[in-house]
Amino acid sequence: MKLSEIRRGEKKLIEGMTLADMLLLAALVIISVSGFIFIKEAFPQGTDVKIEVNGRLAYKLPLSSDAAIAVKGINGDTIVEIKNRKVRIKESPCPNKICVHQGWIDRGAIICLPNRVMVFIEGSEGKENKTIDAITG
Amino acid sequence: MQSQDKLRIALLSAYAIAIHSFENLLPTPIPWLRLGVANIITLTALMLYGFRAAMMVTLIRVTLSSIFIGTFLGPGFIMSFCGGVSSTAAMGIIFSLFPRLFGPVGLSLIGALFHNAAQLFIAYLLFVQQIKAVLIVTPLLLLLGTITGVVNGIIGGMLIKNISEKSLNPPR
Incomplete structure (x- = not known):
């Protein structure tokens, strides 16, 4: 009973994210990671x-x-x-x-x-x- | 404004103030780096009760919690005020223009992004005035904002679902 509830919850969690959500998330992750690389190259600590x-x-x-x-x-x-x-x-x-x-x-x-x-x-x-x-x- | 709306705004603001104040007690490595958990409440207010309610909640939250913490009109207040207002405005504009495009996670990400952007801009204008120093912390803030944005969005989505289910079927 509990497991099925959790599973349903997981399914809804993924369903709750729209395509635009995922694209935005991917874009932000890519931008911030490439930003890290850029900063490391440009300004050594x-x-x-x-x-x-x-x-x-x-x-x-x-x-x-x-x-x-x-x-x-x-x-x-x-x-x-x-x-x-x-x-x-x-x-x-x-x-x-x-x-x-x-x-x-x-x-x-x-x-x-x-x-x-x-x-x-x-x-x-x-x-x-x-x-x-x-x-x- | 209906009295029911006032009640909702008051309740959500109280939650937001409590969360915001508690968050301020947590130590962080960089000043003004916050988890932005209070954004969950703004997100809920926006998606359930509209842009006006969300902005009211944000303004009440930022002003009152800064008075409680003791940073009212100080640099921390300016930062959180500008961050809060711009993130709420961005989320509200996107949500009213494309209500079906983004879910709670996407809106929360937009909020986090604009919160960070506004704070970096204000920090540059008022306090740091060195573009290098601002650029160095930008990717870190962006990444942290993305992570906390997703987490807040998921929690906000659960909260919104819960509240809307409860209000459709009142437990009587």
């Missing part, structure tokens, strides 16, 4: 924060752990803050403070030319390549 001073690598930190560090530039200390997988320059001794105004980023870079401090977010691909290089080299 960053995993590491690299801080360079005067062209030399000063710090390399994971983007996933929150931190605040003082980076010694040529004019003084630049405070770089990592929080919630995002990076910003909190304080800088530079005159125009463009780097501070750029705010939080989760990909790309912040470059403070006056203090020669550059903050990059590196993708996972670069990291993988480096570890492989380290093993073979």
Whole structure:
């Protein structure tokens, strides 16, 4: 009795969906999945924060752990803050403070030319390549 | 408006407010990412009592539950207001233009799609202003919206069937 009720319910469930429903569902699934692929190709997700001073690598930190560090530039200390997988320059001794105004980023870079401090977010691909290089080299 | 309609709208709004408020208590990884379970009530109101009832229920739900939660006129309220109104409008327009074309699942999908689209647009205009950041979350929201849309549509369809059967054969 119960099983037949459930079966009838299932049949009705499928009958309740019209052809247009199914087409719409299929289209939405295809669009969102292809969107995922497009986004992955277009914007690789960053995993590491690299801080360079005067062209030399000063710090390399994971983007996933929150931190605040003082980076010694040529004019003084630049405070770089990592929080919630995002990076910003909190304080800088530079005159125009463009780097501070750029705010939080989760990909790309912040470059403070006056203090020669550059903050990059590196993708996972670069990291993988480096570890492989380290093993073979 | 008949008093029976008022009663129905009041009852559905009460359900929707309860569901919406409860949903807001659940933690989510992305702010404003919601299951949209309250859309079941909007869907039911639309398919059983028409566009006006659905819009009334949505407006009452969004306004009152934001007052209860404490986000009234805040960013969360703006997002849920625009999302709710545009999804109800989209579902209502499609349902009144092609009443036989889509079932509850299809209408729920349309609602979820427009809810997400409106919220992304508002988020871009008011809060994020970085097209990249908006684009990155779009496929995720679209996929989640599709999944929750199908589930809500199935539940809404059951609810509509149940209510319409009960109102045809009153249990006396």
